[in-house]
Amino acid sequence: MDGNGRWARKRSLPRHAGHRAGVKSVREIVENSARHGVQYLTLFAFSSENWQRPEEEVGMLMSLFLEALRREVKELHKNNVRLRFIGERDRLDSKLNEKISDAEAVTAENTGLRLQVAVAYGGRWDIVEAARNVAGKVASGAIDADAIDEAAFAAELQLGSAPDPDLLIRTGGEQRISNFLLWNLAYAELWFTDVLWPDFGHAEFEAALAYYSRRQRRYGHTGEQLEAVKC
Ligand code: IPE
Numbered sequence: 001m002d003g004n005g006r007w008a009r010k011r012s013l014p015r016h017a018g019h020r021a022g023v024k025s026v027r028e029i030v031e032n033s034a035r036h037g038v039q040y041l042t043l044f045a046f047s048s049e050n051w052q053r054p055e056e057e058v059g060m061l062m063s064l065f066l067e068a069l070r071r072e073v074k075e076l077h078k079n080n081v082r083l084r085f086i087g088e089r090d091r092l093d094s095k096l097n098e099k100i101s102d103a104e105a106v107t108a109e110n111t112g113l114r115l116q117v118a119v120a121y122g123g124r125w126d127i128v129e130a131a132r133n134v135a136g137k138v139a140s141g142a143i144d145a146d147a148i149d150e151a152a153f154a155a156e157l158q159l160g161s162a163p164d165p166d167l168l169i170r171t172g173g174e175q176r177i178s179n180f181l182l183w184n185l186a187y188a189e190l191w192f193t194d195v196l197w198p199d200f201g202h203a204e205f206e207a208a209l210a211y212y213s214r215r216q217r218r219y220g221h222t223g224e225q226l227e228a229v230k231c
């Protein structure tokens with residue numbers, strides 16, 4: 001979700017106005033995803049690297065997360081959304097952590113859209129954490145080093161048993177991954193748009209889905225092999 005700051009600057013507003021405007025786009029993409037039957041939506045809200053922003057902006061973003069949770073969880077729950085947070089929670093303050101745990105607990109049994117929010121998340125951090133967990137299991141004798149395969153390793157990552165993303169949408173014009181789900185995005189289709197996150201709405205979402213539906217996903221096979229399976 002990139003481009004909040006530029007959206008604000010274009011309007012001669014402070015950066016936090018852009019972040020606030022971005023919350024509306026979150027609501028919209030959640031609604032659109034649910035309506036389309038998307039099963040998993042993962043939002044990159046705050047990266048491991050974002051801690052380096054000015055203290056005032058970081059503080060403002062943390063308050064905005066707290067406020068958004070206070071305001072939105074009831075409605076999300078009513079809409080059968082199951083919430084989950086991924087990232088380095090130890091770095092978040094206790095009030096926010098408490099709200100996050102509450103939101104997860106309240107919505108734990110919901111069966112609709114799985115909404116995963118990455119806060120204080122970094123793809124490299126995620127992989128190192130998983131490696132540390134696996135190493136701990138080997139050291140304690142719980143598993144054998146030879147038993148580590150891709151599935152066993154992936155199970156230790158933040159997304160755990162959730163499927164790999166099919167589509168990555170990045171707003172704001174940059175064409176890079178910026179340390180998002182490095183492992184899990186291995187075969188994701190990538191869609192980039194110049195639209196700034198606060199301007200991302202229904203039409204953009206539809207355009208991203210249309211792009212996705214035109215892709216042939218070969219996973220290393222040839223196009224001919226896939227055509228043969230279809231027949
Ligand atoms: C993304 O918008 C929001 C967060 C990283 C929290 P930016 O704040 O990166 O917006 P730009 O890139 O300055 O426009």
Ligand code: MG
Pocket residue numbers: 002003004172
């Ligand atoms: Mg940015």
